[in-house]
Amino acid sequence: NAGVMQNPRHLVRRRGQEARLRCSPMKGHSHVYWYRQLPEEGLKFMVYLQKENIIDESGMPKERFSAEFPKEGPSILRIQQVVRGDSAAYFCASSPGTGPRETQYFGPGTRLLVL
């Protein structure tokens, strides 16, 4: 049973470009979460999605960031017009359900570097 997959593992963008980060959840998992980790910090929640629906995006910056989880295909975190402050590790996690007892399983992360 493959784990959560993220690609690319490393992404370099120049300021003003767009970054697209992909996440394929574990088989059987319909709940996807995105987190951001700045250097030497813990993970910060960004957004929670189920298939075709954004459930909670309270941790997502209001501008330039968007996320989707289409009926078919991976979840996408999209960052438009990237700035240096967007440089971070972005982790995707998935779970089969939701609730305080559900464990979220993490992908390997995408390291975004903005030059």
Next chain:
Amino acid sequence: AQKITQTQPGMFVQEKEAVTLDCTYDTSDPSYGLFWYKQPSSGEMIFLIYQGSYDQQNATEGRYSLNFQKARKSANLVISASQLGDSAMYFCAISNTGGFKTIFGAGTRLFVKA
């Protein structure tokens, strides 16, 4: 709002000894989950252990055990018989009642000495 506090930025332990990583939390939810994750230098997040707020017994998973003291709102991770491969960042986390917004602490970096 929920909060996780890890007061030890770094810890050293001798190989084969036990070590305790501290974690305290704050929440007003009656039902919550507590998690520990390991992040080695390669960067991935590895799930270690889970404790539910209503669980009567402390969770154990191999060499990992969770010392859960609900009244004190602490959920310390105990690693027994430390190994060199245990050197990593360790994050304590709490999930909200809805279960989707997991809040992470700042982490503790563990160094295992040979």
